[in-house]
Amino acid sequence: MTEHNTAQNPEGVCTAPVGLTKRTDKTIIRVADMHKWYGNFHVLKGLNLEVKEGERIVICGPSGSGKSTFIRCINRLEEHQRGQIMVDDVELTDDVKQIDTVRKEVGMVFQHFNLFPHLTVLENCCLAPLWVRKVPKREALATAMEYLDRVKIPEQADKYPGQLSGGQQQRVAIARALCMKPKIMLFDEPTSALDPEMIKEVLDVMIELAGSGMTMICVTHEMGFAKTVADRVIFMDQGEIVELAPPEEFFSNPKEARTKQFLNQILQH
């Protein structure tokens, strides 16, 4: 929970213009008055958010605040019960076709990596492009190697996930998501399950990605990352967005008492 990880300037790190998206004024995600319940428990209470193409958003908040649930609603790993979510002009409803359309364009990185253990690193990366995008095999392999190169583990391509360290696995997971050439990347606490010495290698990859213009929504406790990379920081508590501000303002001059309390707890160490 410190700032040790992200001393670099993101613009300086990224040189290759690999991302598909540029910063525009187009709204790519629109969440309007979105509610979700688990049984009788009201997890998300009327969230509103508009994300522009190329924007980098960091969501933080105490555990149980609904931040993971929120981003999992954006690719419909969780269903919302009221309100509206539009991703790249497609509304998320029960319609399986629309869900598939959205999922093609939204990559996700999980806390526990969730690589497919029975496939090699390279096969993990090629699976979805081959079967969902129907990319020719040669092209899929080339793309996979390109992204493995970008996350700096091309030499592990033929290994199985079980043979890699946590940090390496998470970088493979990022490459796997990028191989689908998504317009949006969701990160659900990508460094929370990692040993401290591995956090930096994953954050470096994410910073590089941010520099390439990818639209990113990132649930994380890495405040250093938020300061360096985020365009806006969201603080969530008890299922609501308590505060939403650019990082300078968010960290130096938070308005809400709950945000102040949270920042005090998290930045003291």
Added chain:
Amino acid sequence: MSLPSELPPRQDIGVIGWMRKNLFSTWYNIVLTLVAAYLVMTSAGPLLSWVVLEATFTGDSAADCGGEGACWLFIGQRLNFFIYGFYPDALQWRVDIMFGLLAVAFVPQFIERFPRRKWFGVFGLTGLPLIGYILIPGGWFGLEEVQSSRWGGLMLTLILAYVGILAALPIGIVLALGRRSDMPIIRGMCVVFIEVWRAVPLITVLFMASVMLPLFLPDGVNFEKLMRALIGITLWQSAYMAEVVRGGLQAIPKGQYEAASALGLGYWRKTGLVVLPQALTLVIPGIVNTFISLFKDTTLVLIIGLFDILGAVQSTITDPAWRNVTTEGYVFVAFCFWIFCFGMSRYSQNLERKLDTGHKS
């Protein structure tokens, strides 16, 4: 500077070291070792003399079987019946071809470095049953027809087990997926199917298939007895298989489903590419266990008058032309079953090792 590596202590290595550590480490163990050695030696001698030294291997009739040893001559004389049943002698080459193809398909599976052994396996699962379906009953391409009532012995045992295993696995997988489906009607149907078939003894299933089923079928529709038995065995076995596979499906972490969904894989691709390969690998021991158990359960077809290898042997050991050969007959049957079951077991261990990707968490 690091410490130099040293050799291990001398008395811990080699045969002497092993014996000292495992057989003669304490007074108590020395006594146990000696007692066990005595028992082995006293029982091995008579066994060896019965099986080999005093046994009769050659000759023409029961009269040649003298002495105290086993009368293997009996097995040799009746081997043809034990393997082919009443299959006509002149046409047995068709069965021999199938035995040969069976070996061609599966022997390579035990040889680690055999080139393209995967394709031999694929042939064993697709081409082999197809060829068998044409060759063994005959009746087309100018092949003389052989009624299934004349099939018997080892050949029949293998047909029953092979078809049962081959058909039950895919049906079982479908049932297991259905039982975990979100759709209530599909789930309900699978639950009912599994619970009904699993709760019934195989004997009952065979009896029903042989005696009751013909009463329910419309006039003119009639399957042979063997076909009815095969269908009964397959459905019964698939219910068991479904529960084994379901165990594997439940062991796959939710994260795997989520990662596959997040990548845009739909239900069938998620299941076929991500979930099933992992689930089936996990339950190989359970699947093979079920196979072995089915292989031995095929002997129950005796009840509906089919002569599998056990039935064939049992019907000849009472032959008054031979003196008491009961033991020899049963030992032979046990040995045949053991060969095949041990083979399946070894193959499954082989497969588990090969599919292990070091991901044990």
